[in-house]
Amino acid sequence: MAISQRESVSIFPAEREDQLVAGLAALAIAIHILEAAFPSPLPGIKPGLANVVTVVVYLRYGFRVAAWVALLRVLVGSLLIGTFLSPTFLLSATGAVAAIGVLGVVGSVGRNTVGALGLSVAAALAHMSGQIWVAYSLFIPHPALLSLAPILLSAALVFGSVSGLIAANVDELLRGSGDQAHE
């Protein structure tokens, strides 16, 4: 009984899942670092293309693998860029946790009605809201910071939609390639 339950949670045996997580996280980290190299028009705004990986992974392999990939990306990404344990890292981690949390909730509530676009938009807004909240409550508790919120949230909506469309197409392509991973 316990064994069959475990199998219904995990698609792969443990060793295989470890490899899967490692490979996908490496991909996400590469995108994350590539993106960090590009200049941003406004602090706090970036496309967040690494989240394409998170969304696609969530759709194909479920919550646990996606959470691993997202958290590993933040951790290893910050180690490689050199922001580990800095305020930037804390913001990044908060965003990732908020995004993966909302991904899990929205994904399980709307299991058959929500696709990559909806998941990506919801996760992007959660990511940004979490970051604004931490930035406001921990770093700069000044009302002026909240005046930035509408701009930042608008950017999150736009970039979340773009990431979502990319994720939808990637998911479609992977489906078409006949990967046995999908149920």
Next chain:
Amino acid sequence: MTGLRAGDVLILAAAAVLVGASYAAFWSPRTEGDKAIISVGHDIVAHASLLEDRTVPVDGRLGRSLLKIEGGRIRFIESPCPGRYCVHTGWISRTGQVAACLPNGVVVEVEGGAREFDAINL
């Protein structure tokens, strides 16, 4: 466009509303005042900041009125008048709001933010 589903449209719509609401919430003019003008008769006796919690005694025509400032709001808590209308006015915090004890001649008006209304006709 691949794989756009009902839930996606719903989430997009909700997201657009939320982002719109964030403009309304964070970019609307601030109506909460940050100081109170306390006057007795025609004389302004104090510009009291609402940022610091404290009790302010004000001597009027009949005696001493007590004003309490707490959490950006101000109210009468005691006044030597017969009706205690001033005390029953309760907390005021928005720019332009007034609490007054006419028998004692003490008037408190909130200042410092954007005025929501030019005048209120009761």
